[in-house]
């Protein structure tokens with residue numbers, strides 16, 4: 001009779017899935033294995049999309065960029081120890097780039113780890129993760145899964161976003177709980193990323209400094225892109241009339257072809273501006289730390305900085321007008337202060353910037369028309385620039401050295417969050433993970449422009465791309481090596497050193513091996529046609545674009561960062 005019907009039960013497996021689904025998580029990026037395989041099977045049965053990769057680093061990178069694109073934490077799940085370690089580079093990269101991501105790893109039981117009794121894949125993962133991420137938590141009891149997942153979500157997306165580690169010992173999953181109790185333990189996070197309004201006096205101070213400028217400049221960083229306050233950002237730039245620079249992953253917040261864009265006059269505006277307003281952009285190595293010859297005479301600049309992280313202020317140079325808050329709230333507050341009688345920036349400055357921009361674009365134009373074969377970087381990028389102009393909603397992924405540095409300046413972006421690249425850390429290997437998540441999260445076609453060495457870090461995921469039939473077109477700039485690949489071979493012989501020279505490679509055959517479309521091209525017009533066809537078909541495609549090995553330079557634009565010996569010639 002109904003009196004002896006046992007109470008319905010739930011367990012750790014179910015509660016982890018319920019907690020994540022309750023908070024809008026729809027996709028898992030993972031490599032299955034002990035102790036998470038059954039969790040993944042149950043997640044699929046519950047309608048979550050589980051994308052399984054060939055290496056956890058790529059699954060982690062996918063989760064990180066999913067976070068950047070959606071403002072919800074991307075979730076990567078791994079097995080313990082080696083699987084967890086493989087995910088760490090992506091967790092650290094997410095934290096460095098301020099992408100919200102949660103790395104969930106199975107782990108060994110505490111009592112065994114703490115006595116170091118030699119469990120299968122034993123490791124003190126929580127301790128190892130802590131220094132590499134924004135926050136790290138471990139859950140031991142099933143009734144804590146709801147609050148633990150809530151803590152991880154809020155830590156990932158609130159304030160400055162970042163990577164969070166969530167440690168789930170194997171025994172947690174099979175713990176049983178009364179179903180009603182279980183449901184009550186779940187937490188739907190309220191307002192996980194609360195708006196952080198700026199102090200009105202900070203806004204007034206910033207506007208006074210901006211108004212005083214003779215040569216103002218606005219620098220938009222990827223924090224401004226992440227904020228999805230696109231209208232407010234655009235309105236501030238256009239209402240102020242101030243020239244703007246967009247950092248790599250901020251490109252497209254306003255079109256690179258915008259009349260106020262100073263992208264093609266970067267060196268001039270950094271050197272000559274007298275007031276610089278940083279919006280979600282950190283004064284790190286990518287902006288030469290705000291000092292040195294890039295920035296003209298020492299002390300010639302006043303910096304206004306808008307950032308959600310108070311500790312970012314004065315990181316490298318004095319900030320005369322710090323504005324702490326989320327980008328959207330700060331933009332709205334600034335706009336409210338830019339009333340009808342806002343003085344347009346001095347016409348001589350605006351026209352000097354436009355003149356320099358147009359001159360530099362004019363100088364570059366003929367190089368982009370090159371139809372030379374074998375191709376040089378400019379000719380190949382000229383063809384891809386045309387594709388992106390015709391297909392502004394496609395998402396561009398980019399890594400390499402010359403392939404990255406030249407593409408950044410040559411390929412204009414027209415819409416926000418469409419350019420995904422190596423970001424703050426300059427890390428190689430993000431390519432295929434980012435491409436998979438961009439396709440999964442947005443459903444848009446993806447164009448991944450890869451240096452041949454950079455592609456090698458995540459190239460095995462070509463099989464993942466084919467297995468999930470994703471609309472990704474990978475263009476490998478095949479200049480036969482890392483950088484120029486032309487180092488002299490120290491052991492003699494005519495071929496350059498195999499340390500950097502990778503001749504006779506046909507990456508297109510890799511894609512064919514897994515059922516995708518492989519194309520081999522040696523001229524820009526062939527490249528243009530092949531990419532256009534791939535974007536139309538939506539089929540996984542890899543184009544092996546032959547680039548002259550003598551083209552380009554060592555390490556692209558950052559060769560100067562290489563230490564040099566004063567006693568020996570390398």
Ligand SMILES: Cc1ncc(Cn2c(C)c(CCOP(=O)(O)OP(=O)(O)O)sc2=O)c(N)n1
Pocket residue numbers: 399400401402403404426427428429450451452453454455477479481482483484552555556
């Ligand atoms: C994880 C990792 N390993 C190594 C590097 C060093 N590195 C490496 C190995 C690059 C590859 C350059 O070769 P490429 O073929 O991708 O580019 P080109 O377009 O210059 O040929 S770029 C660069 O900074 C890195 N940034 N990140």
Ligand SMILES: [Mg+2]
Pocket residue numbers: 451452453477478479480481482483484
């Ligand atoms: Mg190369």
